[in-house]
Amino acid sequence: xxxxxxxxxxxxxxxxxxxxxxxxxxxxxxxxxxxxxxxxxxxxxxxxxxxxxxxxxxxxxxxxxxxxxxxxxxxxxxxxxxxxxxxxxxxxxxxxxxxxxxxxxxxxxxxxxxxxxxxxxxxxxxxxxxxxxxxxxxxxxxxxxxxxxxxxxxxxxxxxxxxxxxxxxxxxxxxxxxxxxxxxxxxxxxxxxxxxxxxxxxxxxxxxxxxxxxxxxxxxxxxxxxxxxxxxxxxxxxxxxxxxxxxxxxxxxxxxxxxxxxxxxxxxxxxxxxxxxxxxxxxxxxxxxxxxxxxxxxxxxxxxxxxxxxxxxxxxxxxxxxxxxxxxxxxxxxxxxxxxxxxxxxxxxxxxxxxxxxxxxxxxxxxxxxxxxxxxxxxxxxxxxxxx
Amino acid sequence: xxxxxxxxxxxxxxxxxxxxxxxxxxxxxxxxxxxxxxxxxxxxxxxxxxxxxxxxxxxxxxxxxxxxxxxxxxxxxxxxxxxxxxxxxxxxxxxxxxxxxxxxxxxxxxxxxxxxxxxxxxxxxxxxxxxxxxxxxxxxxxxxxxxxxxxxxxxxxxxxxxxxxxxxxxxxxxxxxxxxxxxxxxxxxxxxxxxxxxxxxxxxxxxxxxxxxxxxxxxxxxxxxxxxxxxxxxxxxxxxxxxxxxxxxxxxxxxxxxxxxxxxxxxxxxxxxxxxxxxxxxxxxxxxxxxxxxxxxxxxxxxxxxxxxxxxxxxxxxxxxxxxxxxxxxxxxxxxxxxxxxxxxxxxxxxxxxxxxxxxxxxxxxxxxxxxxxxxxxxxxxxxxxxxxxxxxxxxxxxxxxxxxxxxxxxxxxxxxxxxxxxxxxxxxxxxxxxxxxxxxxxxxxxx
Ligand SMILES: Nc1nc2c(ncn2[C@@H]2O[C@H](COP(=O)(O)OP(=O)(O)OP(=O)(O)O)[C@@H](O)[C@H]2O)c(=O)[nH]1
Ligand SMILES: [Mg+2]
Numbered sequence: 001x002x003x004x005x006x007x008x009x010x011x012x013x014x015x016x017x018x019x020x021x022x023x024x025x026x027x028x029x030x031x032x033x034x035x036x037x038x039x040x041x042x043x044x045x046x047x048x049x050x051x052x053x054x055x056x057x058x059x060x061x062x063x064x065x066x067x068x069x070x071x072x073x074x075x076x077x078x079x080x081x082x083x084x085x086x087x088x089x090x091x092x093x094x095x096x097x098x099x100x101x102x103x104x105x106x107x108x109x110x111x112x113x114x115x116x117x118x119x120x121x122x123x124x125x126x127x128x129x130x131x132x133x134x135x136x137x138x139x140x141x142x143x144x145x146x147x148x149x150x151x152x153x154x155x156x157x158x159x160x161x162x163x164x165x166x167x168x169x170x171x172x173x174x175x176x177x178x179x180x181x182x183x184x185x186x187x188x189x190x191x192x193x194x195x196x197x198x199x200x201x202x203x204x205x206x207x208x209x210x211x212x213x214x215x216x217x218x219x220x221x222x223x224x225x226x227x228x229x230x231x232x233x234x235x236x237x238x239x240x241x242x243x244x245x246x247x248x249x250x251x252x253x254x255x256x257x258x259x260x261x262x263x264x265x266x267x268x269x270x271x272x273x274x275x276x277x278x279x280x281x282x283x284x285x286x287x288x289x290x291x292x293x294x295x296x297x298x299x300x301x302x303x304x305x306x307x308x309x310x311x312x313x314x315x316x317x318x319x320x321x322x323x324x325x326x327x328x329x330x331x332x333x334x335x336x337x338x339x340x341x342x343x344x345x346x347x348x349x350x351x352x353x354x355x356x357x358x359x360x361x362x363x364x365x366x367x368x369x370x371x372x373x374x375x376x377x378x379x380x381x382x383x384x385x386x387x388x
Numbered sequence: 389x390x391x392x393x394x395x396x397x398x399x400x401x402x403x404x405x406x407x408x409x410x411x412x413x414x415x416x417x418x419x420x421x422x423x424x425x426x427x428x429x430x431x432x433x434x435x436x437x438x439x440x441x442x443x444x445x446x447x448x449x450x451x452x453x454x455x456x457x458x459x460x461x462x463x464x465x466x467x468x469x470x471x472x473x474x475x476x477x478x479x480x481x482x483x484x485x486x487x488x489x490x491x492x493x494x495x496x497x498x499x500x501x502x503x504x505x506x507x508x509x510x511x512x513x514x515x516x517x518x519x520x521x522x523x524x525x526x527x528x529x530x531x532x533x534x535x536x537x538x539x540x541x542x543x544x545x546x547x548x549x550x551x552x553x554x555x556x557x558x559x560x561x562x563x564x565x566x567x568x569x570x571x572x573x574x575x576x577x578x579x580x581x582x583x584x585x586x587x588x589x590x591x592x593x594x595x596x597x598x599x600x601x602x603x604x605x606x607x608x609x610x611x612x613x614x615x616x617x618x619x620x621x622x623x624x625x626x627x628x629x630x631x632x633x634x635x636x637x638x639x640x641x642x643x644x645x646x647x648x649x650x651x652x653x654x655x656x657x658x659x660x661x662x663x664x665x666x667x668x669x670x671x672x673x674x675x676x677x678x679x680x681x682x683x684x685x686x687x688x689x690x691x692x693x694x695x696x697x698x699x700x701x702x703x704x705x706x707x708x709x710x711x712x713x714x715x716x717x718x719x720x721x722x723x724x725x726x727x728x729x730x731x732x733x734x735x736x737x738x739x740x741x742x743x744x745x746x747x748x749x750x751x752x753x754x755x756x757x758x759x760x761x762x763x764x765x766x767x768x769x770x771x772x773x774x775x776x777x778x779x780x781x782x783x784x785x786x787x788x789x790x791x792x793x794x795x796x797x798x799x800x801x802x803x804x805x806x807x808x809x810x811x812x813x814x815x816x817x818x819x820x821x822x823x824x825x826x827x828x829x830x831x832x833x834x835x836x
Contacts, residue, residue: 018750096615231533318430
C-alpha cells in the first residue's frame with residue numbers, strides 16, 4: 001500500500017473526529033450553548049461579509065501613508081550596496097554574487113592557482129548545486145570529472161575545465177533531440193506542465209516557426225480553466241498566423257482538442273498544437289484529466305507527434321517530481337526549458353535526462369515570438385561554465 | 389516525499405551512545421545530513437551554509453539531554469533555527485489612515501502574480517474592505533483580461549487601460565480614490581531580475597504608486613535562483629514581504645528560507661490552490677515542518693503499516709479514490725486507526741492538519757461516541773447520509789445515547805472532510821470540476 005494512501009486514511013479519521021471534538025470543546029467553553037459547527041476546511045470563509053464604505057482605523061504616519069509592521073527603511077534612493085535589507089549579512093551578499101555566476105569564482109581560482117587542488121572539487125560541486133543540478137547529480141558529475149582528471153593525469157586548468165564539461169555533457173548524452181512531424185496529418189503536439197511555466201507562450205513561438213516553414217498550424221485552446229487562457233492563446237495565434245479552436249470557459253478540455261483535431265483533418269491542416277491548463281503534478285484528478293486529453297489524440301485519429309513537458313528554468317528539485325509524474329501519465333517525449341534568459345540555470349535538466357531519459361528539445365530565451373531555440377547541450381554547458 | 393530529515397538523522401546518529409556531549413564528529417555527520425536535506429528542499433546553498441554554521445555553534449555548546457536522543461536533540465536545534473529564521477508570528481496588514489492603501493505585486497514571469505492579486509482582493513473583501521484591482525501587466529497577452537475576470541469573480545472593482553504601466557497605476561489609484569475604494573492592488577508584468585529596462589519600469593511604477601506594501605510573489609517550486617531574484621527585487625524596490633504561491637504542490641518550499649534571508653522581510657501570504665479563496669496569511673511554523681519533510685510521517689506510516697489491517701485499509705483508500713467513501717467505510721477505518729493509539733498523538737504527527745485542530749484536546753471518548761452514533765444508523769443512512777432528517781437524527785441520538793446536535797455535528801464534519809478531500813484533489817476526475825471559470829462560462833460562454 002502506498003504511504004500517501006495510509007496518510008490519507010489517517011487524515012480522514014482525524015479530520016472528522018477531531019472536528020467533532022473541536023466543535024464540542026468550543027461550545028462547551030462558550031457555556032454549553034450549542035452552535036452550528038464551524039466548517040474546518042474553510043476557516044477563512046467565516047470572515048464578516050463586505051460592509052459599506054467606512055473609515056478605517058489605522059495607525060497614522062507621515063504623509064498619510066502607513067507601512068507594514070516593520071516600516072521599510074527609506075526605500076527608493078539608496079545606493080546599490082546599501083539596498084539589501086540591513087539584516088542581510090555579508091555572506092549572503094557574497095552568495096548573491098556567486099548565485100548569479102555559479103562557476104565564475106571556482107574557475108577563476110583554478111586558473112589563478114594554475115593547479116587542480118582537492119578543494120577545487122568542492123567548489124565545482126557547489127557551483128553545480130547553485131545551478132539547481134541537485135546534490136546527487138552534482139556529486140555524480142564531480143566524481144566523473146575527478147576520475148577523468150586522475151586517469152588522464154590532468155594538471156593544467158584548461159584541461160580540468162574540459163574534464164568538467166565532458167562530465168556534464170555525459171549526463172546530457174541522449175542522442176535524439178529531434179521533433180517529430182512524421183505521419184498522417186494532422187500531427188499533434190501536446191504541451192503539458194505545472195502552472196505558469198510558459199506553455200502557452202511556447203506554443204505561440206512554435207506556431208510561428210512552423211508557419212515560417214510553410215506549415216499550416218491549428219492551436220487548440222484546451223486550457224478551459226484559467227481565466228482568459230483562450231484569449232491569450234488566440235492572440236498568439238494571430239501573431240503566428242495560425243488558426244485556433246476554442247471551447248467554452250470551464251468546458252471539457254478533451255472535447256476542445258477533439259474538435260481541433262477533427263477540424264484540422266477536415267481542412268488538411270498539418271499540425272495541431274494543444275495547449276493545456278497548468279496543473280501541479282500532485283493533483284491526481286488533474287493528472288487524470290490530462291490522461292483523458294492525451295487519449296483524445298488517438299480517439300480523434302490525430303498522429304501524436306510530441307508530448308512536451310514545459311519546465312521553468314527557475315525550478316528546483318521539484319522539477320524531478322514533475323518529470324516523473326507527467327511522463328508516467330502521458331509519455332512525455334521531450335522537455336522545453338523556458339526562461340533561460342533569466343538568472344536561473346535550469347540545472348535540473350541534467351538529472352531529468354539522466355534519470356528519466358527524457359531529452360531537452362527546446363529552450364525559451366525570452367518573451368518575443370522568436371525567442372525559442374533548439375537545445376544544444378554543448379552550448380548550454382559552455383554557458384553554464386563560462387569563465388567570465 | 390517522505391524522505392525527511394528525521395529519517396536521515398536517525399540513520400546517522402542513533403548508533404551514538406550517550407556520552408554527555410555530542411562529539412565533534414557526530415555533529416559533523418549530522419550537519420552533512422542537514423545540508424543534504426535543506427538542499428533537497430531547495431534552500432539556497434549560501435543560506436544552508438549559514439544555517440549549518442549556526443547549528444554547529446549551538447550543538448557544540450549543548451549538553452546531551454536525558455529526555456531526547458541525540459538525533460532528536462539535533463532536530464530540535466534545526467527546528468528552532470528554522471523557526472527563528474522564518475519568524476514566529478504571522479504577517480499583519482495594516483491600512484493607510486488616508487485610503488486607499490496601495491499594494492503592488494511584483495515578481496518573475498509565471499510566479500502567480502495575477503492570480504494572487506485576485507485572491508488578495510477576495511481575501512480583503514471578506515474582511516470588509518473594498519479593494520480595486522488594477523491591471524498594469526500590459527506585456528503578457530490577455531493578462532488584463534485575466535485580471536478583469538478574476539475581479540468579476542471576486543466581485544471587486546477593476547481598472548486598466550491600454551496606455552503604459554506607469555499611467556495605469558497612477559490612473560488606477562486616482563479612480564479608486566474617487567470611487568472611495570480603500571485598497572488598490574496593482575498587478576504588474578512579470579520580469580526577470582536581469583532585465584534592467586523592466587526593473588527600471590518597476591521602479592517607476594513604484595515612484596508614482598508609492599505603495600504602502602510591495603509584495604514579491606515567488607513560486608514555491610523555485611530553486612537556488614530564489615536568492616538572486618529576491619535579492620535583485622529587494623534592491624530595486626522597497627519590499628514589505630513575500631507571497632509564496634503554489635504551496636498546494638509538493639515542493640518543499642525551501643526557497644522561503646532563502647527569500648527571508650536575503651530580503652529580511654517575512655513571508656506574508658501563501659497561495660494554496662487554484663480557487664480564489666485558496667489564500668491565507670502565511671504560517672511560519674507549518675513551513676518549518678514542511679521544509680524538514682512533514683513532521684514525523686515516516687514513523688507514523690510504519691506504525692500504521694504494522695497495526696492496520698492491510699485489506700481493510702486498501703479498500704478504504706480505493707473508495708476514497710473513487711469518491712465513494714461513505715460513513716460505513718469511515719466506521720471501518722476509524723476502528724483501524726483506533727488500534728494505533730490515541731488520536732491526539734497521531735494528529736500531532738500528521739502533515740496538513742489545520743492548526744485549529746492541532747490545538748484541540750481530543751477526548752479519546754470522542755472516538756467511542758462517534759462509533760456509537762454511526763452504529764445507530766441504518767445501513768442505508770450510512771451509505772447516504774443525505775436522507776438523515778430531523779426525526780432520523782433524533783432516533784439515532786436516542787439509540788446512541790447522544791444528542792441530535794452531536795449527530796448533526798458528525799454529519800457536518802464528515803461532509804467537511806469530503807470537501808477537503810476534493811480540494812486536495814482526491815477523488816475521480818469527473819467529480820472535480822474546477823469552478824473558478826464556471827462563472828465566466830455563464831457570462832461569456834461561447835457554445836461549441
Ligand atoms: N523571460 C521569459 N519569459 C517567458 C518565457 N516563456 C514564457 N515566459 C513568460 O512566462 C509567463 C507565463 O507564460 P505562459 O505561457 O502564460 O505560461 P503557461 O504555462 O501557459 O501558464 P498557465 O497556462 O497559467 O499555467 C508569461 O509572462 C510569459 O511571457 C521565456 O522563455 N523567457
Ligand atoms: Mg497557459
